[in-house]
Amino acid sequence: MKLLIALHIIQLLTSNVHASCGYGTHLHRREEDGEIPPPKFGYDGLEGPLRWAELDIAANTACNTGTRQSPINLITGSITVDSGAAYKLAIADTPEAEFENLGTTIEVPITGTLETAVQSYILKQFHFHSPSEHLVDDVHFDMESHFVFEAEGNKSIAVVSFPVSVGATNDPLLGTVLSKAGNITATGSVTATPPLSFTTLIMHLESNPVFRQVLSLS
Template identity: 40%
Template structure:
């Protein structure tokens, strides 16, 4: 049985955790990757909302990402309806280790409903962050775009290991020089990048659309997500190399858009349990 003192201490802890950061105007212009970020344990996703004033929406927002995409009730479009124009890079592109992900800096344009978004960068997550009908994928790449009005759109491709013949030549070239950037802060250049196969894959596929958030702090909302339904293959050697370099860097699945933030829900349950315990331990009148 918990003592009254222990109960009081626990109540204070719950209050501090659950009441912190209930007001925030989320930043909409931060599309870079955080250099020092934990994805588990102390300092991980359960604490992101408390690490910085500008991260509070991670713990309170009701349109957070990633999500488990339920294919039967998610908006789906043909990939050919998106303009996905990335120029080939015969000399390669800048490739940087950011500590918890690796990022390629190049140019390109996404066109959605007549609106143009400029490519800022693309980066990777192991395992993949989104699920489709509760099925997860070992790797996911996010192409992050921003419009002139600062609205952000992301195109996510899910990937799974395959044979050398099945594997994407584009991503094999992306990771060809990965061994040159084993630790955070190191930069190199990729091998030649030809985005033709990626554009063709997108145009042959269906794409799930929803409005969500960045999957890392500051967890800014109102992002236009496009998750390609059909996965790509990556050769096993490249997959193992990028997994070893990045380690685990996926945020846990969030509630569907418009539903309560899971941390807020957990706090409510803790409060209810705590109040019930307080009533049970209170001396009889």
């Protein structure tokens, strides 16, 4: 399965919008007191993508006029494809990590690095969308996991996105994290994950083709 990666992502939503994909970066810093503000948008119904511009006309203009506004339908024949070996991902195994409900997604704040040919990035967090935020050739995946990175110098953002399909066996990392999702059903709730190993995920990235696309954050 090909993986999706969006490098040097254009931030089209202003800081007034609850940008869950950019949470923990300079675009949407974490609250010092740990409080999670209520979400100002959603992914379906009256707060879904088709109405993001209407939710805050002054702040969300780009949601209506932008040409790279997430979510989008990625067409394989028109996307740049790189070798996964060109992306050096490093995330240390950890005995546990914080796992929190942001209202729009569930997220694990964690550190790591991503090295590309042109930029070095620091991992800020990873989170989930179900069903997948983006489509590939008109098809949704059951889930999509976003690993969000920020460059220290120019503050550019990179998101490595792993599409996920339901299968007979659990992915070692995702299965471990999501086993605790039932503990954080309310916005603002927090729990701890079991020990996390990123070895399989890193090998998967480095051994597969990678789609590269410039998009907005949502």
